[in-house]
Amino acid sequence: MITDPDGTILDVNSAFSRITDYSREEVLGKNPRLLASGRHDTAFYAGMWQELLKHGHWSGEIWNRRKNGEVYAEMLTISNVYDEQGSLKYYVGLFSDITTLKEQQRKLERIAHYDVLTGLPNRVLLADRLYQAMLQAQRRNTLVGIVYLDLDGFKQINDAHGHDVGDQFLIQLAERMKHALREGDTLSRLGGDEFVAVLMDLVDHAASLNIIERLMTSAAEPIHVKGMELKVSASLGVTFFPQAEVLDADQLLRQADQAMYQAKQAGKNRYHIFDAEHDRTVRGYHESLERIRIALKSGEMVLYYQPKVNMHSGAVLGMEALIRWQHPQRGLLLPGAFMSVIEQHPFSVELGEWVLDTALGQIAEWRRAGVPLQISVNIDAMHLQQPDFVTRLRYLLAKHPNVEPGDLELEVLETSALDEIDQVSEIIRDCRNLGVGFALDDFGTGYSSLTYLKRLPAGLLKIDQSFVRDMLDDPDDLAILEGVLGLASAFSRNAIAEGVETLAHGEMLLKLGCQFGQGYAIARPMPSKEVLQWLNDWQPDQLWSETVRLSRDDQPLLFAAVEHRAWIAHLLQYVQGEKLAPPVLDRHQCRFGQWLDGQAKTRLADSPMLQKIISIHESIHDSAEQLVNHKIGVEVKDFLSEIETFESHRDELLLLLNELMEHSNRD
Ligand code: C2E
Numbered sequence: 001m002i003t004d005p006d007g008t009i010l011d012v013n014s015a016f017s018r019i020t021d022y023s024r025e026e027v028l029g030k031n032p033r034l035l036a037s038g039r040h041d042t043a044f045y046a047g048m049w050q051e052l053l054k055h056g057h058w059s060g061e062i063w064n065r066r067k068n069g070e071v072y073a074e075m076l077t078i079s080n081v082y083d084e085q086g087s088l089k090y091y092v093g094l095f096s097d098i099t100t101l102k103e104q105q106r107k108l109e110r111i112a113h114y115d116v117l118t119g120l121p122n123r124v125l126l127a128d129r130l131y132q133a134m135l136q137a138q139r140r141n142t143l144v145g146i147v148y149l150d151l152d153g154f155k156q157i158n159d160a161h162g163h164d165v166g167d168q169f170l171i172q173l174a175e176r177m178k179h180a181l182r183e184g185d186t187l188s189r190l191g192g193d194e195f196v197a198v199l200m201d202l203v204d205h206a207a208s209l210n211i212i213e214r215l216m217t218s219a220a221e222p223i224h225v226k227g228m229e230l231k232v233s234a235s236l237g238v239t240f241f242p243q244a245e246v247l248d249a250d251q252l253l254r255q256a257d258q259a260m261y262q263a264k265q266a267g268k269n270r271y272h273i274f275d276a277e278h279d280r281t282v283r284g285y286h287e288s289l290e291r292i293r294i295a296l297k298s299g300e301m302v303l304y305y306q307p308k309v310n311m312h313s314g315a316v317l318g319m320e321a322l323i324r325w326q327h328p329q330r331g332l333l334l335p336g337a338f339m340s341v342i343e344q345h346p347f348s349v350e351l352g353e354w355v356l357d358t359a360l361g362q363i364a365e366w367r368r369a370g371v372p373l374q375i376s377v378n379i380d381a382m383h384l385q386q387p388d389f390v391t392r393l394r395y396l397l398a399k400h401p402n403v404e405p406g407d408l409e410l411e412v413l414e415t416s417a418l419d420e421i422d423q424v425s426e427i428i429r430d431c432r433n434l435g436v437g438f439a440l441d442d443f444g445t446g447y448s449s450l451t452y453l454k455r456l457p458a459g460l461l462k463i464d465q466s467f468v469r470d471m472l473d474d475p476d477d478l479a480i481l482e483g484v485l486g487l488a489s490a491f492s493r494n495a496i497a498e499g500v501e502t503l504a505h506g507e508m509l510l511k512l513g514c515q516f517g518q519g520y521a522i523a524r525p526m527p528s529k530e531v532l533q534w535l536n537d538w539q540p541d542q543l544w545s546e547t548v549r550l551s552r553d554d555q556p557l558l559f560a561a562v563e564h565r566a567w568i569a570h571l572l573q574y575v576q577g578e579k580l581a582p583p584v585l586d587r588h589q590c591r592f593g594q595w596l597d598g599q600a601k602t603r604l605a606d607s608p609m610l611q612k613i614i615s616i617h618e619s620i621h622d623s624a625e626q627l628v629n630h631k632i633g634v635e636v637k638d639f640l641s642e643i644e645t646f647e648s649h650r651d652e653l654l655l656l657l658n659e660l661m662e663h664s665n666r667d
């Protein structure tokens, strides 16, 4: 392009037209300004002119606009051309289109900073973002939340459907999780199924919880790939900056990672907040792994025993051995206080062998006393996966010749069994060939699919305490419990409920058909020397001996009762300001109402009690509506009497349902 000193275009060549789309005729006599993209400010052009005046040439990169509106990058050199007298005659501009080059460069930068699969920032950019976030938090006196997220069950998707599906799944999931965060937060992918979120500008820890919950929920929602509905969940570890100690970005990531690991251990699909205080003390202990070693050598480790029984007949199935540390200064320590120190450490194998050996010795001793009792022993996943585990077990059994292999049962956490399913199921099979039984501990927390359950030949499922604890007022937990019982019977496994804390828990379990239980309502873990006395004294409560399994037809009554209880609890929490929204008020829409309208109508068609139940239910809803309408602006103390009425109505209704169940049992 040639212009006169005023910048009017005198001539262009065909390359100009090719790049800009303007024909020669269209631009002759015009100012090159017509190519301006608007991406550069006046200072940019001023600088360019100054340079030309001073040095007679300029070169650089410039964004221009083609005739069709498209912006492109060019590499431009402008030179002044003087006549013989030395006065400025023309400007000559030489340029080439470098858009593809630029594009290439951007791609390279992207690859260096972004994850290719999901387009999220990668580890490199994360480090940068985290660093910036920390600076900003210090300036503004706010907190940064660092969330380490690892998917639960992603490997299964990859294994079952191939990497292609796995990749598609990750792409969609990443997009969804990104939307769960706020603008300004960063979600990055470290690789595999590991992600890190950086939450900016938090006023306090609590401010992050909402976001974390959202992130968790979004990770657990189903995703459709190639017509399949796939689902995972996520385990999250959270830590915050700043802390009492000075920390760098790497240390923060390690803390969050460690907390994530604890979330996994605690059963996955949950978050765990890194406890800096506790960490310092644990690190204190860490130096004392040595101390635990000494404790084992000097006999400070002991086993306590907790009975597993048939709650209906009173038969004792056996004892679970639970380790305790009789610490000379700190008293009796539970496994939660010291087992984490040795986790993943080879010493845990040594300790595990001691537990096995001691339990076998105990079986032998009880046998000699004429009381054959089965003992179940908790086996750490690392111990179980030792290549010589079965050989060592055979050796230990041989060491205690009067012990039958069937006297021993091994408990392995469902979650750890799932991680290494092939290896674990083989070990289980080998042990079973020896005659040693297996139980899946904390069952229900690991999301084992049916196929997985089929592959794990454990004879006993120990239903996790959390479901048992909440089944009395959480219909969902009750449903899980019933589901697990159904699974157990479908796969011909036995099921035992952990955490039977009260008579009511046991009663409910018995009604559901689960007779085996373990928990405080039966006995707390006790030292071995108390066991024989306990065996002597133990008999189940009369309530339990009289409770039998409900017929299939009556089980819905049980659910209806729990649902009603949950509904009332929700209502009262709402009234007392503990819940933001009331439960479903429509008497036909609440879950109990749906039961009344549906199953109850046929099931209780000719029962005189149906009318009674309907009318109590109606009046409960009437007063609920009144209460909810009044609530606005009224103090809780002003309707204490209403609350009491509710509770008595509820109990009346539950009593009726109970009567119905008993009635039909007698039939
Ligand atoms: P677990 O195998 O699921 O054992 C049941 C835990 O629940 C025990 O806690 C027991 O004391 C407690 N528990 C029993 N009944 C009730 C109840 O009604 N309500 C409530 N809230 N809790 C109840 P503990 O003894 O603190 O053991 C915790 C965990 O430590 C065990 O969970 C097991 O996973 C692990 N553990 C215990 N002993 C050993 C061991 O010798 N080796 C290994 N590797 N792990 C062990």
Ligand code: MG
Binding pocket: 320, 378, 411, 441
């Ligand atoms: Mg156990």
Ligand code: MG
Binding pocket: 441, 442, 462, 464, 465, 498
């Ligand atoms: Mg358990």
